[in-house]
Amino acid sequence: MTAIPRLARLPLATLISTLGLCNAALAAVEDPADIIFYGGPILTMDDTYPNVEAVAVDNGIIVGVGSRGELEADFRGAETQLRNLNGHTLIPGFVDAHSHFSFVGVQAIAANLLPPPDGPGSSIAALQAALQQYLTTSTRAQEYGVLIGFNYDDSQLLEQRHPTRQELDAVSTSLPIMAIHQSGHLGVYNSKALEVLGINASTPNPEGGTIYREEDGVTPNGLMAENAHIAALLKLLPKFTPEQRIDMLNKAQQIYLANGFTTIQDGRTSPGTLHGLAQAAKAGYFKVDVVAYPDLVANLEDPLLDGPLMSRTYADHFRIGGVKLTFDGSPQGKTAWFTHPYFQPPEHEPDDYSGAPLFADDAEASRLMGMAYTNGWQVMVHANGDAAIDQLIRLTDTVQREIPEVDDRRTVLIHGQYLRPDQTPQLATLGIFPSLYPMHTFYWGDWHRDSVAGPELAKFISPTGAVYRSGMKFSIHSDAPVTFPDSMRILHSATNRVTRSNLILGPEERLDALTALKAMTIWPAYQHFEEQSKGSIEKGKVADLVILSHNPVTLDREQLLGVKVLETIKGGETLFQTTYP
Known part of the structure; x- marks a missing residue:
């Protein structure tokens, strides 16, 4: 005899009453949530409750974390959406610890010169081909009056050197061309670009910059570094229309969202870009939080620094978080400032070459830092080489003694x-927060070992393990567009430190996956003074969340690069989603 289900054996009146009680119970919840997530690992980044069974979100805010039963009892109403994770992993949204958001937008309208596996740039001939292809397949170069190539890397070129102006002239002599080095600290310009810029044999090197010369010692060969390059870059960049600027920012925003970022940094904002970001925010274009750190030297007189946007709170998803200073250059570009000579000095430099400071005078850098401290502006300082870090420590100590009130x-x-x-x-x-760059171990680890610093010093680049063992909080970042803002590449690099040649560079500096995730979520939130509102899955925080295909904490570290971002949620709203079960 077939068994009759229990509810079917109840009298009709009792059945109706029972179902009515269920609906009444749902309706009786005083403050029902919009969504309850359950059904997969939930990594909170909160050490008190590191793993929970469910999360309730209402009006973009996390209102409950705990067991599914508890949250359904407290927050499930008739309209509450139950989101089954189906075994996928929920974590806080990634907080971008350092990148250049606006330049990721520029990258979207430039020829891709990246080396493999991210682009075709394996030789100078390949760079020329990529520039030529872009010139013939896109109208942008003609529209903008300049052909931009982004992210070539001399360390990965077959020739092991920078291209020359003559090699860019082979692509075009009538259109200015600038090929920007992957570090962002150098660039090569063709003859037409040098003509437009007014740079010739009689042009002196600017302070903190170098115009490299041909064998005669005077004729520019097209390569420029640091302040010389930055000035040329800003002069040649097109005067984008508002519509073009918004299109680039939208493209950049989508790239970050696809990688799980719900907070993005613009880490060395120029004056024009700063105003453009403010206008874009006011017009409602930002769906994620964008925090800008204007270059203090370039923006010294900008009234925005003293305005309401310099704030710890966002207006239309935008704020100015502080200011940026740059003390040296790039180690892979061999412009970082060391206390020791480079293992192999760059061409045209003496054997004892150790890079150079961008502030040769401590007094000027100290004055700028003091101005920031006096105004209550957070200071971010770019310092790669140990001599530049010495300068940061020295000046921070001096300024903090002079201005002890903060x-x-x-x-x-x-x-x-x-x-x-x-x-x-x-x-x-001194309370200096380190934001480190372990992605270098993959992209340039071999170059650091064989050319920049030698085998011993290279093992300790971006020493996340040592900083973690010291008990300090820290963050890790992509520095996009130097590298793509690929969250899983950041995670994989920090936990594996594997170079292009499959060498583990400094195995003792590797992180476990959970620590690396904290360095991408709660600790960069702290870096930005936002740890009370984001960076972890805790009651009262903004529902900035990411759903991953797998749980990074339970995977072998070698498998982390295969983890996919399935969905990115900002303030409870899904802004990016792939098709997944």
Whole structure:
């Protein structure tokens, strides 16, 4: 005899009453949530409750974390959406610790010169072909009056050198061409570009910059570094229309969303870009939070620095978080400032070449830092080489002694690739927050070992393990568009430190996956003074969330690059989603 289900054996009146009670119970919840997530690992980044069964979200805010039963009892109403994760993993949204959001937009309208696996740039001939193809297949170069190539890397070129102006002239002599190095600190310009810029044999090197010369010692060969390159870049960049600027920012925003970022940094904002970002925000174009750090030297007189946008709170998803100073250049471009000579000095430099500071005079850098401290502006300082980090430590100590009133400054060291072991406790004493760059171990680890610093020093680049063992919070970043804002590449690099040649560079500096995730979520939220509102899945915080295909904490570290971002949720709203079960 077939068994009759229990509910079917109840009298009709009792059945109706029972179902009515269920609906009444749902309706009786005082403050029902919009969504309850359950059914998969939930990594909160909150050490008190690191793993929970369910999360309730209402009106873009996390209102409950705990067991599914508890949350359904407290927050499930008739309209509450139950989101079954189906075994996928929920984590906080990624907080971008350092990149250049606006330049990711520029990258979207430039020829891709990246080396494999991200682009075709394996030789100078390949760079020429990529520029020529872009010129013939896109109308942008003619519209803008300049052909931009983005992210070539001399360390990965067959020739192991920078291209020359003559090699760019082979692509065009009538249109200015600038090929921007992957570090962002150097660029090569063709003869037409040099003509437009007014740079010739009699042009002196600017302070903090170099115009490289041909064998005669005077004729520019097309390569420029640091302040010389930055000035040329800003002069040649097109005067984008508002519509073009918005299109680029939208493209950049989608790239970050596809990688799970719900907070994005613009890490060295120029004056024009700063105003453009403010206008874009006011017009409602930003769906994620964008925090800008204007270059203090370039924006010194900008009234926006003293306006309401310099704030700890967002207006239309935008705020100015502080200011940026740059103390040296790029180690892979061999412009970082060391206390020791480069393992192999760059062409045209002496054997004792160790790079150079961008502020040769401590007094000027100290004055600018003091201005920022006096105004209550957070300071981020780009310092790669150990000599530049020494300068940061020295000046921070001086300024903090002179201006002791500010209790919590959170001055940020950006990159810190050649941080020495003896410098870490000095950072801790001064409250300098390290934002490190372990992605370099993949992209340039071999170059660091064989050419920049030698085998021993290279093992300690971006020493996340040592900083973690010291008890300090820190963050890790992409520095996009130097590298793509690929969240899983950031995670994989920090946990594996595998170079292009499959060498593990400094195995003791590897992180476990959970620590690396904290360095991408709650710790960069702290870096930005936002740890009370985002960076972890906790009651009362903004529902900035990411759904991943797998749980990074339970995977072998070698498998992390295969994890996919399935969905990105900002304030409870899905802004990016792939098709998944």
